[in-house]
Amino acid sequence: MPPSSAPPNFCADELQRALKEQAFGVATFAMTEATPLHAAASVTLLEECTITVSLSRAGYAVDPTTSPGMGPEAVFESLENLLQTVSPLYQRKLHSTLLQRLEKLS
Template sequence: MSHSQVSSFFGTELQRALREQAFGITSFELVDAGPLQAGAKVTLLEGSAVTVTLTGRGYHWDAHQSQRPSVSASSSSGQVYEGIEDLLTAISPLYQQRFQETLFSKLAKLQ
């Protein structure tokens, strides 16, 4: 991937968002970054991989290009989420669990 692709707004933002969620995912790889969207292959804690795309509308995941994770019936491929946390919470029960554990740990340190 060229430097100009990685330095796109959407590519930079998607990488930043996924780095911040490193505690709740196994890994990610940016696979597309352009002027209107960016995409990344994200491996969930459950072991399945999804393609997460960021556009001007928000974040969504695509089951057609990815292994379908075990997701709740309320989460469907293509549904748009305002934040990466919302998307990951909807598709990964282990992310949701790890998020709560991390939050409680940080709150305990404040006491």
């Protein structure tokens, strides 16, 4: 979608939606910045550390100053992929949540 046809709050709306979908696997989150082309949120992981997650036209990224070992070039297609990379406890919670949902179906 060309930038001129994107809704004015697209990044903020999309980041907020993605965080709500993944809320089961993080402790807390709060939006901290929103412009038409960029949005950021403070996310406290289950490991009790806080990172800054951003969304831009490039994708989802972690501010490397809040997550040692993550370079500025690390961009993810989804928030789920980002969280799986930075949070081992998120991975465990995702796995257990999926198993619980499958058990409900049987």
